[in-house]
Amino acid sequence: MKTIHKILIKGSTLLAIAAIVVSCSSTKDTYVNATEVEEFKMEKSGAQMWGEACNRCHLAPSPADYNDTDWETIGLHMRIRANLTEKEITKIEAFLKSAN
Amino acid sequence: MKKLIILILIIGFGHTIYGQNYNDFDTDSTKTEAFKPSKSQFMIRGYGHTGLNSVSSDDETESSYVGSAFAPIFLFKHSDRLLFEAELEFVLEGNELEVGLEYANVMYVLNKNMTVRAGKFLLPFGTFMERLHPAWINRLPTKPLGFGHDGIAPSSGIGVELRGAFDLGGPKLNYSLYSTNGPRIKDGSVEPEEAGMLQFQNYEDNNNSKAFGGRIGLLPFADSSTEIGFSTYSTNKVGATDSQYENVGAFLYAFDFAFVKQFSGFGVIDIKGQYNNSKVDDATYTELDEFGNPEEYTFNNESNSFYTQLSYRPTTSESDFMKKLEFVGRYSNYNAPADAEWSGESEQYAFGLNYWLTWRSLIKVAYQTTDSVGGHDGGGTTNGFFVHWAIGF
Numbered sequence: 001m002k003t004i005h006k007i008l009i010k011g012s013t014l015l016a017i018a019a020i021v022v023s024c025s026s027t028k029d030t031y032v033n034a035t036e037v038e039e040f041k042m043e044k045s046g047a048q049m050w051g052e053a054c055n056r057c058h059l060a061p062s063p064a065d066y067n068d069t070d071w072e073t074i075g076l077h078m079r080i081r082a083n084l085t086e087k088e089i090t091k092i093e094a095f096l097k098s099a100n
Numbered sequence: 101m102k103k104l105i106i107l108i109l110i111i112g113f114g115h116t117i118y119g120q121n122y123n124d125f126d127t128d129s130t131k132t133e134a135f136k137p138s139k140s141q142f143m144i145r146g147y148g149h150t151g152l153n154s155v156s157s158d159d160e161t162e163s164s165y166v167g168s169a170f171a172p173i174f175l176f177k178h179s180d181r182l183l184f185e186a187e188l189e190f191v192l193e194g195n196e197l198e199v200g201l202e203y204a205n206v207m208y209v210l211n212k213n214m215t216v217r218a219g220k221f222l223l224p225f226g227t228f229m230e231r232l233h234p235a236w237i238n239r240l241p242t243k244p245l246g247f248g249h250d251g252i253a254p255s256s257g258i259g260v261e262l263r264g265a266f267d268l269g270g271p272k273l274n275y276s277l278y279s280t281n282g283p284r285i286k287d288g289s290v291e292p293e294e295a296g297m298l299q300f301q302n303y304e305d306n307n308n309s310k311a312f313g314g315r316i317g318l319l320p321f322a323d324s325s326t327e328i329g330f331s332t333y334s335t336n337k338v339g340a341t342d343s344q345y346e347n348v349g350a351f352l353y354a355f356d357f358a359f360v361k362q363f364s365g366f367g368v369i370d371i372k373g374q375y376n377n378s379k380v381d382d383a384t385y386t387e388l389d390e391f392g393n394p395e396e397y398t399f400n401n402e403s404n405s406f407y408t409q410l411s412y413r414p415t416t417s418e419s420d421f422m423k424k425l426e427f428v429g430r431y432s433n434y435n436a437p438a439d440a441e442w443s444g445e446s447e448q449y450a451f452g453l454n455y456w457l458t459w460r461s462l463i464k465v466a467y468q469t470t471d472s473v474g475g476h477d478g479g480g481t482t483n484g485f486f487v488h489w490a491i492g493f
Contacts, residue, residue: 004334004351009312012277016262019214019275044322052324055360055368058237058492059459069137073177074145076209077185082231083274083317085267086212 046095049088057082063099071096139179146172146187149235151464151488158480166488167192169235171202181209203256214264222256224263224276224315225331226354226374228407229255236492239370239411240452241464242484244432246405250442252378252434253354253405254300254333257281257311270322275314282311282335285345288385293441295385296401298338298350298378307346309337317356325361330354338380350380367415373408387441399439407432413456428452428466436475444475460492 054060066074075093078084084092148170154163169191176184186204190197205219222230228247232238233255247253257280265274281302288295313333320326333352339345356374363369380401389395409430414422430450436443452466466486472479 009334012312012314015275015314015316016277019262019264019277049324051362055362055370056324056327056358057231059456061459069141070143072180073141073143073175073183076177076180076183077175080183080207080209080215080217080263081185083263083265083276085265085272087267088265088272 044091046091046093047099050092050095053082053084053088053092061096063096065100066096067100068097071100139177141175141177143175143177144172145175145493146170147234147236147490147492149241149488149490151241151486153241153484153486155482155484157482171234183207213266214262216260216262218260220256220258221261221278223254223278223280223313223333225254225313225333225352226315226356226376227317227327227329227358227372228356228374229253232372234492235488235490236460236462238490239409239426239428239454239464240430240450240466240468241486241488242450242466242468244374244405244407244409244430245434245446245448245470246376246407246432250297251405252298252352252403253374253376254283254298254352257300258303259310272319272324274317274319277312277314279310279312281305282309283338283350284340285338285348285350285380285383287339287343287345288387288441292387295387296380296383296399296437296440297442298380306340307337308341309335311335313352323361325359327356327358329356331356345383348381348383350378352376352378362415365416367417368413370411370413371409373406375404375406377404378402397439399437401437401440403434403436405432405434411454424456426452426454426456426462428454442475444472444479446470446472446475462490464488464490 051060071093075089075096079086079089148168150168151166152163153166154161156162169189171187171189173185173187178184184206187202189200189202191200192198201220203220203222205217205221207215207217209215224230228244233243233247235241243251247255257278259278259280261276261278263274263276265272282305283298283300284302284306286294286297286299311333312335313331315329315331317327317329320328331354334350336349337346338350339348354374354376357372359369359371361369382398382401384396384398386394386396407430409428411426411428413426417423428451432448434444434446436445448468448470450466450468452464454465455463457463464486466488468484468486470482470484472482
């Protein structure tokens with residue numbers, strides 16, 4: 001068991017270092033709308049991501065149930081709790097704010 | 101005197117007229133600035149549920165309205181990166197009100213791929229306890245075997261965690277790495293029949309060894325319909341410092357799977373599953389023989405549990421009533437160590453019919469049958485009928 005524990009600690013450390021290196025190596029701090037980078041590239045809409053990401057755990061929420069400020073708090077909470085990517089939560093939050 | 105009365109009347113009416121002019125609603129409202137929300141936000145969310153349980157075993161039947169459970173979640177958004185979350189749980193059980201702190205932690209978004217959090221948090225050991233256990237999310241009124249009281253899967257811990265997600269240009273990868281106080285072992289001095297069980301409520305560490313764990317989840321398809329995950333949880337020491345169990349270690353792992361997809365003309369299919377395995381180092385425990393003399397014994401302390409669940413919502417049906425229905429089936433099993441005092445094998449089937457009132461409120465009707473050999477209650481068949489109403493807010 002001790003060997004497994006050591007392997008796990010070393011593996012976790014390597015994984016943490018890898019995650020730090022990869023995440024810090026990107027110079028892009030915030031998600032940029034795809035149209036600003038490649039206009040011809042088709043990207044998923046926030047509405048589509050809302051249907052896909054939320055339904056992984058629970059039914060997709062009605063945009064009208066919360067105001068813009070609430071969606072910002074809920075968005076930050078769900079980003080962390082559900083391990084959503086920045087791109088997903090940015091687009092989903094924008095959709096919920098536009099549709100409430 | 102008349103002049104004085106006239107003067108008072110003039111002043112009185114004049115004051116009123118002036119006052120009305122000054123407080124003109126239209127004029128004032130146009131001067132008011134638009135409402136501007138602050139960056140700091142405090143929010144209460146959460147869930148609750150109540151219902152009727154009717155459970156019958158080989159020799160008795162118990163039927164009871166089960167007390168409402170109320171689980172408020174407090175969210176304090178300090179800034180766009182800093183958030184505090186806490187969940188309390190109030191449950192009526194055994195004629196008593198039980199209050200628990202499910203989790204309380206502070207989280208900070210370091211960058212787009214990385215968040216750190218510290219405090220008491222739900223452990224990403226598989227997905228059930230972290231994401232799916234709240235009553236308004238869990239499609240059945242009960243937890244699968246292997247979770248909850250006497251379960252082998254850890255649900256929460258106190259420590260620090262690094263987590264985040266990467267967009268791989270279609271597929272997505274999420275990860276979590278954490279360190280907690282880790283579990284402590286039941287040595288049998290208080291409950292001899294539970295000697296060798298792990299207890300994950302370790303608010304003050306009983307030794308200096310921390311537990312380390314993590315989960316990696318991969319969503320291989322661009323539509324995020326499928327997720328496969330692998331979790332581990334390991335500790336070098338589960339016994340108290342200077343006790344004979346100090347150097348007993350434990351290693352747990354889990355595989356989880358999820359598939360959720362809307363099929364046009366058919367509806368939504370939701371499949372979830374998780375396999376848990378727990379291995380604790382061999383140790384020597386003491387039990388009393390039939391004459392009351394202490395007797396030492398040991399056993400291979402390995403347990404496992406598994407569940408899989410399938411649910412279907414006919415969301416494309418033409419009937420509004422049918423659209424709100426959900427059909428659920430779940431299989432789960434749990435195998436405790438064969439030679440432990442708490443040895444046992446259980447197998448459970450659960451079937452449910454849900455009616456969704458809104459996206460966060462549903463009525464669940466379920467039937468569940470469990471076959472056990474050994475265990476706390478000696479085994480046998482237990483059948484349960486449940487009607488629950490759950491709401492998230």
